[in-house]
Amino acid sequence: MPPEPMYRQIADNLRQKIESGELSHGTQLPTELELRDQFEASRNTIRDAVKLLTTRGLVETRPGQGTFVVGKITPYVTTLTGDPGTGGDEEGPVYLATAAEPRSPVTTPPRVEIQEARGAGADELGIPGGASVVSRHQRRYIEGTPWSLQTSFYPMDLALKGAQRLFQVDNIEEGAVEYLRVTLGLQQVGYHDMIVVRVPDAEETSFFKLPEDGRVAVLEVRRTAYDANGKPFRLTVSVYPADRNRLAVLVGDVPPPQ
Amino acid sequence: MPPEPMYRQIADNLRQKIESGELSHGTQLPTELELRDQFEASRNTIRDAVKLLTTRGLVETRPGQGTFVVGKITPYVTTLTGDPGTGGDEEGPVYLATAAEPRSPVTTPPRVEIQEARGAGADELGIPGGASVVSRHQRRYIEGTPWSLQTSFYPMDLALKGAQRLFQVDNIEEGAVEYLRVTLGLQQVGYHDMIVVRVPDAEETSFFKLPEDGRVAVLEVRRTAYDANGKPFRLTVSVYPADRNRLAVLVGDVPPPQ
């Protein structure tokens, strides 16, 4: 058994103090120079130890201030299961993990683009790669804080066959699914969600104010909605920061999530 | 606008070469000393750049060998939605993201413990903190590779009221939900899943062979099963490595996930 490297021993020592509560949420750690003297190591070794705690989400460093134990956050809970005929526009109700009343997300007007379907998106919509799709991209906030990024893709056909409002740069108040049903007689009979965890891209990092290294993952929910013929007609991709969001799935007769 | 630090510029440069395909999956990057000469930086700065790519999951380093672009992995897909009356023992079918046929997980005999319910678990089971629960912990493999860790918690009542097999250290072949129904007349009417992303603990890191720093997250699915009285009687916590697993949720009449 090789001995543990020094920076790991130091990190474990600090981790234990945090988990035992000796260093509680929000409190400041000793400065790097103080830790250097305490552990009789070089400042760079201390920094390696602190970096380990940082990637594990236990502490955060603030330039010019110090290193702090991260505070507990109460995550938002989004319910994925809902009415097969209407869910798909957006998810079900959103709760704070500790509260009973649902929260109301605020959605910005969409950025509308015509794009070529490529890769995964084309597969899920069941259209050939390179075909055109309408993309509607929105930012969503809860109580002023960035909460999710959402992009919906529709086959170009739908818009050309009468659903012109898909091109318009404003929210479809009654919901896009309802609009398509009224306009084109397109009846949604169900949807499926694919849940993926991945590293955020540059836009997500800046919108959610995530750390520049990719240590905080994002949850991506890819929702494909199907019509009565069993053909997909809509793909909605929602992205949430994984450290402050949870997803709920309800099956059968169960009380709502706490 | 402050200029980007050098190690970030180098990381971006390499990232671009990876994403453009100039450096394809599995290929080896130049060694740290070669990169040091190419970018005219010190080896430590090169290492900072590579570490950034490592936390973002783009490359992996192998001591004595070199740095390599990570190969694409085809994730397993686990379906969370199923029959309200039976789902809960285990999840729905498991697919390879590219294949049509479901895979068969292999489950080890459980490690059975009597524990005090604490914190989150007690809340979800609706029992007072400190009450006893039966914990059954299992490791699951697919095609020989570690796939998930699963722990089920039952209130001690159930076992004392006649479901003694909960204490036994072997698999309940017909499924624990079916066993409880036959033995105690306990009818499951539904369940809800809470999906959480978090950093792996020490056991998970070693079982899944994850990197020692916590850069690969795990998906935790907490399934609470309810009986006909609307009371929870079982909590199953399943943990999956987030980089090789996806979750599917099906609502309404939709084809199975591809």
Place this chain on the structure above:
DNA sequence: GGGTATTTGTCCGTATGTATT
């Protein structure tokens, strides 16, 4: 607003250890 002290961030050079081929 300006200046100064404190604290973390970046970058360098060097030496030695460990894993792999």
Place this chain on the structure above:
DNA sequence: AAATACATACGGACAAATACC
């Protein structure tokens, strides 16, 4: 056994962010 490549550890210098007077 030797060579190669990444890992650990040290020490030093300066930059950038923040807080405080």
